[in-house]
Amino acid sequence: MDDIVVGIDVGTTKICTLVARVEQDDALRIMGVGIEPSEGIRKGVIVDLTNASQAIARSITQAEQTSGVKIETAIVSLAGAHVASINSRGVVAVSGHTVTIADIERAMDAAKGVAIPNSREVIHVIQRGFSLDGQDGIHQPIGMHGYRLEVEAHVITAAAATAENLRQAVGVAGVQVAQFVLNPLASAEVVLTDTERNMGAVVCDIGGGTTDLAIYVNGDVWHTMVLAVGGNHITQDIAHGLRLPIDLAEDVKKQHGHALQSEIGLEEAFNIRPFGSESPIRMNRRDLCLIIEARVEEIFELALQEIKRSGYDGLLPAGMILTGGTSLLPGIRPLASRVLEMPVRTAQPEKLLGLADRLNSPAFSTSVGLLTWAAALQSLPINEKDTTRKKTRNMKGDGENWNNVKNLLKRLLP
Ligand SMILES: Nc1ncnc2c1ncn2[C@@H]1O[C@H](COP(=O)(O)OP(=O)(O)OP(=O)(O)O)[C@@H](O)[C@H]1O
Ligand SMILES: [Mg+2]
Secondary structure, three states: OOOEEEEEEEOOOEEEEEEEEEOHHHOEEEEEEEEEEOOOEEOOEEOOHHHHHHHHHHHHHHHHHHHOOOOOEEEEEEOOOOOEEEEEEEEEEOOOOEOOHHHHHHHHHHHHOOOOOOOEEEEEEEEEEEEEOOEEEEOOOOOOEOOEEEEEEEEEEEEHHHHHHHHHHHHHOOOEEEEEEEHHHHHHHHHOOHHHHHHOEEEEEEOOOOEEEEEEEOOEEEEEEEEOOOHHHHHHHHHHHHOOOHHHHHHHHHHHOOOOHHHOOOOOEEEEOOOOOOOOEEEEHHHHHHHHHHHHHHHHHHHHHHHHHHOOHHHOOOOEEEEOHHHHOOOHHHHHHHHHOOOEEEOOOOOOEEOOHHHOOHHHHHHHHHHHHHHHHHOOOOOOOOOOOOHHHHOOOOHHHHHHHHHHHHHHOO
16 A cells, blocks of 8 residues: 555645545546535634544544545645745755765755744745856756755745644544645645746635745745635625625625626626525625625735745746636636736646546645645655655655655555
8 A cells, every 4th residue: 555645635614635546657546535614724724723623533534434544644734824934045065076865955954944933843945946166057966066065945934833733633633744735835736737837837726714825936936925815705705795694605606706897797686685684685796796806806916916025026927827716716817817917827636536526626726736745755765855856845844854754654554
């Protein structure tokens, strides 16, 4: 069972545990699925440990029952406004004058050595490029001659207490967290093509409580951001604006929603029953879509601000790849393109084998991405990490952790 991978996506609206077998050519055969409505989670963060633990446990049990696999460890998604990232450099002398993996690891450790307070936990240290004796732009320095190796790294940290709460909530269900993976990095595994990754593109996953962004340039992650706003805010606006209970507002959004009110005919209408009303009333669909458009526009304006703040806004010719449940909203793609002034496409998991029916939706990009990530981790040779293709996945907090992960993954597979 060396080829089984497990991912738990702890989202604001749903918790999704997936068990899959990695088949030839890295194809994923979904063996177990456990999808449960989230409880005790707001804006990507646990706010009620008991409720969250129970919901996570139910999702895990479901996935175990469908797959017949006892889950012991898993890759778990992480999001929330507490996530922060910085770019950092690590410099070391090359010990044998020929760069080895050990040199790279030391350089990564040095990059990680930037002052990180105790209240923060390092989630990813991602190498963005190397320079050797001052020569920039080196992608794969192993085997090259030189004296001074510098690594440019992207260090992603989370609030330690928040990460610990999530670790504990998963632990209650008897499952150990092998590694946390930041939401947008998991989604990118599924929705981003190699061409986009190399040309420069931004992945944007709009879920219920968070909007997760990751900027890829030259094949690597250069910047990540998590905004604490998502589809739930659209629903809340509708509930306030039309005086509807939240559940009804959510249904109305999914049934009649559109992100561009100008696309809606003046005469289009639907029936609803607001608070305090005895009988259904007729509601103009344009009024609904006006509310939606205002909020969605604001989400993309915030995203644009963040992209500009990163300084990489000029490096994204492949534009934005939009995913997450909220990307199902009709009209969201052209609206995004209008606000961001860049090409936008929507994407979702594809080419899954086995129990894939429910997963062919942009809401499951992160969930499936965790499996792809786990599969990539597993396929790494023990002594020789392929730092060219899998670099975004194989770097974590530190070297020791890395070995732990490999061991954990091994243990997961009976
Ligand atoms: N057809 C649809 N039209 C509009 N919105 C939709 C549609 N289907 C789902 N959504 C919205 O997608 C959101 C859920 O998306 P998703 O499942 O990606 O979130 P999540 O992963 O649980 O949350 P997060 O990643 O923010 O923690 C909800 O706000 C839901 O209303
Ligand atoms: Mg999500």
